[in-house]
Amino acid sequence: MRTSNRKLDLFFLVLLMLILIGVPFSISYYHRYVSSEKIPPVAKQFTLTGHAERGWLIGEVPAYEAVYFWKQKGLPIEKPVIEVSKGDVVVFKLTSSDVVHGFSLKDYGVYLTNGIEPGKATYVSFTADKAGTFTFSCNAVCGDSHQNMQGILVVKT
Numbered sequence: 215m216r217t218s219n220r221k222l223d224l225f226f227l228v229l230l231m232l233i234l235i236g237v238p239f240s241i242s243y244y245h246r247y248v249s250s251e252k253i254p255p256v257a258k259q260f261t262l263t264g265h266a267e268r269g270w271l272i273g274e275v276p277a278y279e280a281v282y283f284w285k286q287k288g289l290p291i292e293k294p295v296i297e298v299s300k301g302d303v304v305v306f307k308l309t310s311s312d313v314v315h316g317f318s319l320k321d322y323g324v325y326l327t328n329g330i331e332p333g334k335a336t337y338v339s340f341t342a343d344k345a346g347t348f349t350f351s352c353n354a355v356c357g358d359s360h361q362n363m364q365g366i367l368v369v370k371t
């Protein structure tokens with residue numbers, strides 16, 4: 215009887231551990247799944263990280279990295295240039311490494327009304343049906359360098 219109780223205890227201990235380990239994993243899986251589900255498989259996806267001093271950085275850039283690059287001498291603040299072809303379905307995965315940022319690409323009617331919160335991904339999607347050079351920017355006042363928080367979208371024919 216004592217042995218079977220011990221087995222039962224062990225069973226519940228293992229079960230508890232599986233739940234404790236499994237829940238965070240399944241949440242992150244669910245998050246990724248739901249986010250990527252919205253993206254058409256043919257889409258050209260770009261990740262941009264907003265940083266109050268550095269502007270838009272290409273890729274998912276953590277805060278410490280954004281600050282590190284910024285502090286390197288002689289490294290000017292560059293506006294990222296993103297190139298796509300006319301007709302491409304474009305998805306921007308937007309994130310922030312510090313404060314709440316925004317996003318607008320007026321030529322394509324993209325204007326976020328909800329801010330891009332740090333640590334969260336915000337997706338915008340559109341079809342690049344006009345060729346040309348367009349400027350996207352931050353539409354949430356995020357600091358002294360807010361005006362410089364821009365990037366270029368080039369849509370080639």
Ligand SMILES: [Cu+2]
Binds near residue numbers: 315356
């Ligand atoms: Cu901003």
